[in-house]
Amino acid sequence: MQRFWPRLGEIGFNGYLRDRRVFFLLFLSGAVCSDKSTENRIHVKITDANSTRYEVPESVLPRPNGTFQGSPSEAAIQFNYTTSPFSFTIYRTSTSEVLFTTGSHPIIFEPQYLRVKTDLPSNANIYGLGEHSDPFRLPTYNTTRTFWSRDAYLIPTNTNLYGNHPIYFEHRTTGSHGVFLLNSNGMDVKINDTESVDSTTLEYNLNAPQRNLYTFSVTLDDPVELSKQYAEVVGTPAEVPYWSFGFHQCRFGYTSFVDVANVITNYSAAEIPLETMWTDIDYMDGRRIFTVDPDYFPLLECARSWTTFMPTISITVRLL
Structure with a gap:
């Protein structure tokens, strides 16, 4: 039998589930005031009882207070939670509307696998889970969104791309909310409306049993407010440099720094301003990131001969 002991912590409730060694931490953040962005975020953390599982370091992504x-x-x-079998539910205070619940789907917590599954309304309006080439509004029929950054040549449909943003926004007539899963491991998110005529399921499948779930909510249909709340967790974008507003040139297939220098020269001859010159993975030594080909793209020549130089850093890492 699964046993669960809740106790009041400094900023929330802590508990342990003995059967699968699940630990969760819940807290609400923000000062009490009329600004709804200070009282509408919940953080649920699932890891082993000793907290030895890997998680994204705070030096990489500082946690909000x-x-x-x-x-x-x-x-x-x-x-809210139940103890046996363990499940939890997050719901809107004003309407008691369930936003996220594992009540119908047991959490699977194994040494190298974690599954958490929730029920959503039928034909749910789900957006996000990027970066991908699916439609803006995600399909709810037997859809799998894979989180594994990749260079997808020619951008085929229904595939994962460079970015990795494990957050989805769901819009309902009663309001909007977002769910952010802080995770850097490979992951599949499955959306399916064939299991029940009355609901859609959304299922996280992680290849590592560690999970930080942040849920945001607004009572009005205001996606901008949700984006602000998301930025409170992951941080705001860096300020855009002035030179980046100029004209950029980039393509795949440059053969050497001489080839690129000729392109820059032709811009000057045509009196077309060129602020930034990019190169694709052609400049790399054997397609290895953080390297330059010493023969065809010597670093000093690139830096000396060009305007602002931006080498592409591909997420594809070649094995040495």
């Missing part, structure tokens, strides 16, 4: 000091009933979204 949890400073909510009000009563749980004052928050915009609530957390």
